[in-house]
Amino acid sequence: MAEIVVLGAGLGGTIMAYELLPQLQKGDHLTVISEGDRFYFVPSNPWVAIGWRKPDDIMVPLDRPMARKHITLRPEGAARVNPDRRCVTLRDGTDVPYDYLVIATGPDLAFDDVPGLGPAAFTQSVCKTDHAIAAHAAFERLCQAPGPVVIGAAQGASCFGPAYEFALIIDTELRKRALRDQVKMHFVTPEPYIGHLGLDGVGDTKSLLESEFRQRHIKWTTNARIADITGAAMRVQEIAAGGAICQEQTLDFAYAMILPAFRGVDAVRGIEHLTNQKGFILVDKTQANPTYPEIYAVGVCVAIPPIGETPVPVGVPKTGFMIESMVTAVARNIGARLRHQPATWQPSLNAVCLADFGDGGVAFVAQPQMPPRNVNWASKGKWVHLAKIAFEKYFLRKIARGESEPFAERFVLEQLGIRKLRQAS
Numbered sequence: 001m002a003e004i005v006v007l008g009a010g011l012g013g014t015i016m017a018y019e020l021l022p023q024l025q026k027g028d029h030l031t032v033i034s035e036g037d038r039f040y041f042v043p044s045n046p047w048v049a050i051g052w053r054k055p056d057d058i059m060v061p062l063d064r065p066m067a068r069k070h071i072t073l074r075p076e077g078a079a080r081v082n083p084d085r086r087c088v089t090l091r092d093g094t095d096v097p098y099d100y101l102v103i104a105t106g107p108d109l110a111f112d113d114v115p116g117l118g119p120a121a122f123t124q125s126v127c128k129t130d131h132a133i134a135a136h137a138a139f140e141r142l143c144q145a146p147g148p149v150v151i152g153a154a155q156g157a158s159c160f161g162p163a164y165e166f167a168l169i170i171d172t173e174l175r176k177r178a179l180r181d182q183v184k185m186h187f188v189t190p191e192p193y194i195g196h197l198g199l200d201g202v203g204d205t206k207s208l209l210e211s212e213f214r215q216r217h218i219k220w221t222t223n224a225r226i227a228d229i230t231g232a233a234m235r236v237q238e239i240a241a242g243g244a245i246c247q248e249q250t251l252d253f254a255y256a257m258i259l260p261a262f263r264g265v266d267a268v269r270g271i272e273h274l275t276n277q278k279g280f281i282l283v284d285k286t287q288a289n290p291t292y293p294e295i296y297a298v299g300v301c302v303a304i305p306p307i308g309e310t311p312v313p314v315g316v317p318k319t320g321f322m323i324e325s326m327v328t329a330v331a332r333n334i335g336a337r338l339r340h341q342p343a344t345w346q347p348s349l350n351a352v353c354l355a356d357f358g359d360g361g362v363a364f365v366a367q368p369q370m371p372p373r374n375v376n377w378a379s380k381g382k383w384v385h386l387a388k389i390a391f392e393k394y395f396l397r398k399i400a401r402g403e404s405e406p407f408a409e410r411f412v413l414e415q416l417g418i419r420k421l422r423q424a425s
Helices: 011-023 042-050 063-068 129-144 161-176 205-215 320-338 382-401 408-415 419-424
Strands: 003-007 029-033 038-040 059-061 072-074 078-082 087-090 095-097 100-103 149-153 185-188 218-221 224-230 233-239 245-252 255-259 295-297 351-356 361-367 375-380
Touching: 003 011, 011 029, 011 100, 011 320, 042 129, 042 161, 042 382, 059 063, 059 382, 063 072, 063 382, 100 320, 129 161, 129 255, 149 161, 161 185, 161 205, 161 218, 161 255, 161 351, 205 218, 205 361, 205 375, 224 255, 295 320, 320 351, 351 382, 361 382
Parallel strands: 003 029, 003 100, 029 072, 100 295, 149 185, 149 255, 185 218
Antiparallel strands: 038 059, 078 087, 087 095, 224 233, 233 245, 351 361, 361 375
């Protein structure tokens, strides 16, 4: 009999639990440790922030589906992982022992890296659903008193897709309300060029996204480091190769949404041999930690080195489809080890992304995610917007049912019936 624990119940942790179930043997027990008992579909947060979704529209209560699957849900949250004692201490002081642990916590949000950054200060966020709720209230205030908007990401950020999505979704909504002519927009990013995405681009994302910004009158600053944010002003430094400041500007704003850099959560940060300096989990090709091989990790909490040096630090994103491949590998590897077989499964680490712009969007396929690639394709059109709506409904329905099969990449590559994506797969 084995005790398997999944730490985290977001996108990675929830599908991790469901996909582990078929791998378990009689007498094995699965526990999920989460922050609360609700699953929120984070990719829809930009829609919540603009008022196109209510929080309940993208939420699934986890207690019933997990109870049906005989999964123990511990919503108290984790205080600390104790790898030497093979247990997770919860915030109420309870220890949850494990034989195998899968860390799927997602990130801690490093708002404190930049003075004035974050919902507790002067900028909005779409990283969490409660942040998106506050961002929507601020957006409605903007519509009552239009003024400049600044969207983007801070230095060290690794998740750029939601910033591009939100900038273009805001543009779409302001045009619907006949307010776009009263709002100047500026995009700020540490990326060396528009469409880099932390991946050195995919297909022609540089031209595709630059074209969207030009058509929508959105100015941009790349290689940007945000020095500080004070009230309604953001001081932005453009950094040249070698680290010198080549230009500094102050951007006034009535509304700003800036994605922060990520780091590991408190429950794991600083554990020697388990995490790197930023608190991300160190893993081998099978997603297991080399020092503590009974610990696996999936998702944003995994340490992946950047593609290369850039004037301003840029991280590597972990897309939902990339996470799904990690989940499949870990489930198969734990299943193998429960049966005393070699654990040799490795994730594909492909990237298939749907970036919604409100009235269109960009899709890209990177196989593998890190270049050089066998497939390097991107395209745009209204079908992307429709596809993301369909995928949201499909994903939430699967989570509510507690279905264990991998389904995200399959949905995009097969169910939509898009010829080029089928060829890419």
